[in-house]
Amino acid sequence: MSDPVRRPGSPVPPLGDDDPLDPPPGLLELFWVFSKIGILSFGGALSSWVHREISVKRRWMTETDVLSSLALAQIMPGINVVNLSLFCGQRLRGVLGSFVSVMGILAAPTVLVILISTVFDKFSHYAWVSDLLNGIAAAAIGMLIHMGVKATQRSARSIPIFLIVVAIFIGVGILKIHMVIVVLLLGPLAVWLSYRAVMAEQRAREEAQRDA
Amino acid sequence: MRNDLLWTLFVMFLPLSLLSVGGGVSIIAPLHHQTVQLLGWLTEQQFVEVFAISRAAPGPGSLIVPLIGWKVSGVAGALVASIGMFLPSSILAYGVAKLWNRYRGTTVHAALERGLAAVAAGLILAGTLAIFQAAGTGWLAWLVAGGSAAILYWRNINPLWLLFGGGALYAIVMHFMR
Numbered sequence: 033m034s035d036p037v038r039r040p041g042s043p044v045p046p047l048g049d050d051d052p053l054d055p056p057p058g059l060l061e062l063f064w065v066f067s068k069i070g071i072l073s074f075g076g077a078l079s080s081w082v083h084r085e086i087s088v089k090r091r092w093m094t095e096t097d098v099l100s101s102l103a104l105a106q107i108m109p110g111i112n113v114v115n116l117s118l119f120c121g122q123r124l125r126g127v128l129g130s131f132v133s134v135m136g137i138l139a140a141p142t143v144l145v146i147l148i149s150t151v152f153d154k155f156s157h158y159a160w161v162s163d164l165l166n167g168i169a170a171a172a173i174g175m176l177i178h179m180g181v182k183a184t185q186r187s188a189r190s191i192p193i194f195l196i197v198v199a200i201f202i203g204v205g206i207l208k209i210h211m212v213i214v215v216l217l218l219g220p221l222a223v224w225l226s227y228r229a230v231m232a233e234q235r236a237r238e239e240a241q242r243d244a
Numbered sequence: 245m246r247n248d249l250l251w252t253l254f255v256m257f258l259p260l261s262l263l264s265v266g267g268g269v270s271i272i273a274p275l276h277h278q279t280v281q282l283l284g285w286l287t288e289q290q291f292v293e294v295f296a297i298s299r300a301a302p303g304p305g306s307l308i309v310p311l312i313g314w315k316v317s318g319v320a321g322a323l324v325a326s327i328g329m330f331l332p333s334s335i336l337a338y339g340v341a342k343l344w345n346r347y348r349g350t351t352v353h354a355a356l357e358r359g360l361a362a363v364a365a366g367l368i369l370a371g372t373l374a375i376f377q378a379a380g381t382g383w384l385a386w387l388v389a390g391g392s393a394a395i396l397y398w399r400n401i402n403p404l405w406l407l408f409g410g411g412a413l414y415a416i417v418m419h420f421m422r
Contacts, residue, residue, distance in 0.1 A: 070303045074407050076375075078304055079368070084403070100360035101344075106367055108340060109262045110333025111306040118334055122341035130338055138330065141303025142310045142322065148301045149311060152293065159422070160415045165300050167414020169375075170385035171406045174392025176372045181397065183365035193362050200366025205373040212265060215363055223359030230354045 049094040056092060056124040059132050065090075066117055066136025071144065075165075075172030078113040078137070080179040086120055093123060095186045107215050113137060189229065196222045249317050250324045252283070257309060257328030264333065269374075271329075275308070285316050384417055 057065070069081040079102055087098045098120065105115035114134055121133030155161045188194035196218050203214040256278055264271045272295065279285045286294065294315065298308035306329070313325025347353040376385070388410040395406060 072302060072404060074302045074404075075411075076299075076305060077403075081403070096357055096361045099364040100357040101341075103360035103364035103367065104340060104344065105337070106364070107265065108333070108337050109265050110337055111264065111304055111330070113304050114306070114330055114334065115337045118337050119341045119344070122338060123345055127338070130334075130341065134330065134334060137304065138307075138310075138326065141301065141307055142326065145298060145301040145303060145307040145311055146314050146322065149294070149297045149314070152297050152300075156293070156296070160419065163415040163418040164411040166385060167388055167411035168407050169299070170388035170414060171392040171403075171410030173372050173375055173385075174389040174406065174410070175396065175403050176368060176375075177389060177393035178396040180365060180369035180372060181393070183361065183368055187358065187361035187365050189358070197362050197366045197369075200363060201369045201373075203370075204367060205370030211367065211370075215367075218366075219359060219363050222362045223356050226358035226362070227352070227355035230351055230358070234351065 049096050051091070051094075053094070054091045057090075059125055059128055062121060062125055062129055063132040063136045066121075066133045067140045070137045070139075070141035073141075073172075075168035075170075077172035077175040077179075079116055080172075080175040082113065082116055082120065083179050083182075093120065095182070097123070099183050099187060103215075103219075107212060190225065192225050193222055196225075246317065246320075250320055253313055253316060253321055254324050254328040257325055258332060261329050261332040262336070269305075271306070272308070275312070279312055279316075286312070290315070384414055388414055 065085050066082075069078060069085060073081050083095070083098050083102075087093050087095045093101075098116075101119035101123070102112070102116050105119055106112050108115055114137060117133040117137045118130045121129035121131070123129075125132075184194070184197050188197050200214055200218055203209045203218070204211050260271050260274060263274075276291055280288055280291050294308055294311050298305055298311055301307060309329040310322040310326045313321035313323070315321075317324070344353075372389075376389075392403075392406040392410055395401065396403065
């Protein structure tokens with residue numbers, strides 16, 4: 033199967049939710065992918081890495097699946113990306129999957145952060161080190177912006193839902209209202225609109241089947 | 245004595261685990277209050293340093309938790325702090341994940357999934373703004389971030405190139421502006 037997404041350097045064609053998924057990975061592979069994310073995610077943007085590795089580079093879950101898991105991960109107590117890894121692991125390989133995913137995202141980076149802390153003093157007073165780190169962090173924010181744009185394209189299937197995305201952005205990002213309040217107010221509206229859309233699609237499919 | 249220390253560490257992170265709604269940033273203030281002001285485990289300077297290291301290192305920013313454990317009580321401290329911080333919220337999240345996937349395939353699940361994906365989109369974009377404002381960075385950071393986002397949008401390249409390219413560009417430009 034030709035899948036241009038996996039060829040580096042190529043333009044990025046959108047993959048729909050209906051495109052076929054890859055078979056779920058083994059536990060070792062799952063652990064490795066989350067370890068890789070933990071080790072490579074300089075500057076942060078971990079959820080963007082998860083999105084990329086799980087639903088773009090590999091097709092283990094649809095984008096909508098990963099994004100909705102991320103929303104749940106964010107409104108639940110706990111660290112967002114740890115919750116997100118757990119959600120993906122549970123979805124792909126059940127209880128052991130969630131365990132190895134969380135261990136992957138935490139174990140190797142923990143060892144790394146402790147190692148870095150032992151040499152940090154020697155480097156921290158160089159201006160170029162903090163400049164380099166600021167630049168890396170800025171590029172990581174770029175990854176998040178990219179993910180936000182892709183997520184908007186994927187999820188805002190109608191103008192009302194697009195307006196909800198914008199309202200959440202303004203409410204949380206600009207007006208600084210607590211995320212949970214904004215989600216509780218606007219989330220149900222987004223779900224209700226989606227429910228109507230899903231029902232309409234089902235009806236359309238049934239009618240098409242009847243006609244055929 | 246040492247067991248007391250580990251126990252204190254564990255008990256300190258338990259409530260943080262379940263109160264940390266909205267991600268890692270929300271634990272920093274209570275963590276600072278406990279470790280620096282109440283218990284005196286770390287000096288102000290040490291806390292700032294630990295915070296900076298956990299930001300600079302790859303991985304979740306919440307690795308400040310095992311790092312504090314490590315500073316306080318070595319490997320055992322790192323382990324105990326991690327368990328206290330990540331286990332309670334993970335058990336809760338596991339329950340929700342299981343429930344969430346049980347109803348997969350139903351119309352309501354499909355609608356929830358789509359609605360929540362839209363919520364995620366809004367939250368991701370709001371999050372980028374919050375990080376920018378917290379960092380208090382200037383035009384160069386915006387340029388690197390915007391450029392990286394644009395490149396990723398049109399080309400499927402490994403983000404590592406952007407991270408190190410962005411870091412190098414930032415360091416070089418700042419060097420000549422000083």
